[in-house]
Amino acid sequence: MLLAQRTVAFDPATHGFAFPNAFVNVALTLPTGAQITTAGRCGGMAYAALDYFLPGQPVPRWRSDLYAPSRVPPDSNWLAQYFTSRLYDSFLTGSAAKFVTWSLHSDDPTWVFKGVTRWTKEEELPRVMASIDHGRPVVLGLVVARSLGAIGDNHQVVAYGYERSEDGTVVVTIYDNNTPGRPVTLTSLVDQHDWTASNGRTWRGFFVQDYTPKSPRLLAHDPADPHAAVSAGDTLTLSHVWTGLTLHSHDLPYTHPGSDRLQQVTGFGGSDDNNRWLLAGTAAGSALAHGSVVRLRHVRTGRWLHSQTGVPSPISRQQEVSAIDDDSRDTWRVELEQPGPWLAGSRVRLVHVPSGTFLHSHKGSDPVLTAGQQEVTTIPGRDPDGWWTVLELA
Known part of the structure; x- marks a missing residue:
C-alpha cells in the first residue's frame, strides 16, 4: 500500500x-x-x-x-x-x-x-x-x-x-x-x-545537487511538431542544423565590396518576427515534398530570399544571399535525405534553382557587415553546413 x-x-x-x-x-x-x-x-x-x-x-x-x-x-x-x-x-x-x-x-x-x-x-x-x-x-x-x-x-x-x-x-x-x-x-x-x-x-x-537557474536561449515560443507536414502557404522559421541559429533578415543593406546592396540575410541567435518566412508554392495548402520548388518571402519586409552568381558574400566571399523586392528569378528546390513528404523534423537542403547552389551557413560574423550575426551564403556543393530544419510552423 x-x-x-x-x-x-x-x-x-x-x-x-x-x-x-x-x-x-x-x-x-x-x-x-x-x-x-x-x-x-x-x-x-x-x-x-x-x-x-x-x-x-x-x-x-x-x-x-x-x-x-x-x-x-x-x-x-x-x-x-x-x-x-x-x-x-x-x-x-x-x-x-x-x-x-x-x-x-x-x-x-x-x-x-x-x-x-x-x-x-x-x-x-x-x-x-x-x-x-x-x-x-x-x-x-x-x-x-x-x-x-x-x-x-x-x-x-x-x-x-x-x-x-x-x-x-x-x-x-x-x-x-x-x-x-x-x-x-x-x-x-x-x-x-x-x-x-x-x-x-x-x-x-x-x-x-545545488542548482542556480540560468536564462537559456529561446528561439521558438511554439516549436513545430517534428511529424507535421510542411505545405505551400505555411509560415515557418528555419533553423541551421549545425549551429542552431535561425534564418533571419532585417532591413539593413549589405555594404561590403562587390555586394548587391540588398537586404541582409543572416543566422540569428534570438526569436523575433524577422525570423519568419512565407512558403509560396504552386498552390497554397498543397503538401511539399522532395523535389518541390518554392519561393520564400520574408514576412516582415515582404522581400524574397535571393542569391546571384558572381556576387560575393561579406566574410567568406562565397555566393551572397540577400532579400529582394523582385521574386521572378528566385526559386528554391526542396532536397530531403530521402524522397517523400517534407516534415518539420526533416533535414532539408534548399537548392537555389537559377544558380544550382545550396543555402549554407557557418560560424562567422562581422559587427558591421552582418550586424554581428552569422553569415548565410550559398555554395556549389553539399556539406553538413547545408542542412536546415523547421523550428516553428504556422
Whole structure:
C-alpha cells in the first residue's frame, strides 16, 4: 500500500531533450594530434532541462536523427555549448564535492561516517521528497564509483516524482538524459543498499545537487511538431542544423565590396518576427515534398530570399544571399535525405534553382557587415553546413 505519492508536472518527452547524452568531450589534444576524450554532458543537460522547465519555456525539439551519425548537436551548435557551460556550473557547486567523497566511502557505516546508503536514505531522500512536495524538481548526483579512477561513471539526472510504500519500498522517478523521452525509476527496498534503475543501471546512492537557474536561449515560443507536414502557404522559421541559429533578415543593406546592396540575410541567435518566412508554392495548402520548388518571402519586409552568381558574400566571399523586392528569378528546390513528404523534423537542403547552389551557413560574423550575426551564403556543393530544419510552423 502506498503511503505517499507525489509528482511534479515534468514530462521527459516534453521537458527533456529528444536526443541522448552521447556527447564526446575533447579534454586534451596531445602534440601528436591524438585526443584524450571524456563522455557525456549529463550535468549540463540536467541543469538545462530545469532552466527551461522552471520558467515554462519550451525546450528545443531537435531529435537525434538531425545530427546523424553522432546523434547529438555538434560543438559548433549553441545548445551543445550551453550544455558544456552548465556542466561546468554543476561541477563548481559545493555539493559536487560529494562525487569525490562518496566515491571514496563505503556503503556501510563506519565508526565516524554513516556511509553512502544511510546518507542517501536518511539525509538526501527527505530533501528530494520535500522539494517535490513543494512542486520543484531537483538535480540528483547518482553515485556508482568506488574509487577516484571510476568517478566518471557517476551521473546527473532530474528527479520529479516519488512513491513510498508501507513495506518501506521507495521509488524515485527521474528524467535520465541517457534514456530520452520516457520516465526512468530508481527503486530501493527497505533492506536494500543499492538503487535499481528501470533502464538497467544500479546506483549506490544519490544526493541533491545545488542548482542556480540560468536564462537559456529561446528561439521558438511554439516549436513545430517534428511529424507535421510542411505545405505551400505555411509560415515557418528555419533553423541551421549545425549551429542552431535561425534564418533571419532585417532591413539593413549589405555594404561590403562587390555586394548587391540588398537586404541582409543572416543566422540569428534570438526569436523575433524577422525570423519568419512565407512558403509560396504552386498552390497554397498543397503538401511539399522532395523535389518541390518554392519561393520564400520574408514576412516582415515582404522581400524574397535571393542569391546571384558572381556576387560575393561579406566574410567568406562565397555566393551572397540577400532579400529582394523582385521574386521572378528566385526559386528554391526542396532536397530531403530521402524522397517523400517534407516534415518539420526533416533535414532539408534548399537548392537555389537559377544558380544550382545550396543555402549554407557557418560560424562567422562581422559587427558591421552582418550586424554581428552569422553569415548565410550559398555554395556549389553539399556539406553538413547545408542542412536546415523547421523550428516553428504556422
